[in-house]
Amino acid sequence: MAKSLIRNTLGARTFGFAVPAGGTEAKAFADAALDGTYEILEVESSTGNETEAGYNDVTVTGKNSADNRKATFRFYAKSTMSEDDIRTALKGKTYNNVKFDEVYIINLRPVTL
Numbered sequence: 001m002a003k004s005l006i007r008n009t010l011g012a013r014t015f016g017f018a019v020p021a022g023g024t025e026a027k028a029f030a031d032a033a034l035d036g037t038y039e040i041l042e043v044e045s046s047t048g049n050e051t052e053a054g055y056n057d058v059t060v061t062g063k064n065s066a067d068n069r070k071a072t073f074r075f076y077a078k079s080t081m082s083e084d085d086i087r088t089a090l091k092g093k094t095y096n097n098v099k100f101d102e103v104y105i106i107n108l109r110p111v112t113l
Contacts, residue, residue, distance in 0.1 A: 003043050010036040012097055054079045058086060059107035062093075062100030071098040072106065083108055 004026035007016045019026050023042035030038045056079055061072040073095065077086060087103045094100070 005041040005043075006030055006034070006038055007041065008034050008036055008038045014096060054110055054112040056081060057107065057109050057111050058105065060086065060090060061104045061106055062090060062095060062098055063102040063104070064099045065101040066099075069098045071096040071100075074107075076111075079110060 002020070002022035002025075003018055004021055004023055005016060005018050006026060006029075007014055008030070009015075019029060021029065023040050026040045026042070030040060056077045057074070058077050059072065059074045061070055063070050083105045086105060086108075090100050090103045092100065
């Protein structure tokens with residue numbers, strides 16, 4: 001089954017959600033139902049390693065030092081990634097309109113399958 005991600009921007013906020021449709025169908029839905037601007041990201045292929053037995057459940061908060069805005073999100077990282085690896089990967093990136101000048105690891109716990 002096809003799957004697409006829609007990133008919808010309303011004012012200064014961006015929302016993302018998945019729809020069970022290909023790019024053309026997702027665009028038709030977005031044209032008919034969404035306000036603001038949006039991007040359609042369609043899955044073309046999948047790659048990876050099915051043998052990973054564990055991963056890290058990570059929650060991070062990033063702070064912009066210029067205006068003290070913060071953004072927090074959660075993701076699953078490879079089990080080999082350390083806190084320093086995650087900080088390095090996120091520092092200087094922008095998420096939810098917040099540039100991560102400072103990165104705080106709120107939660108990092110190993111999870112096994």
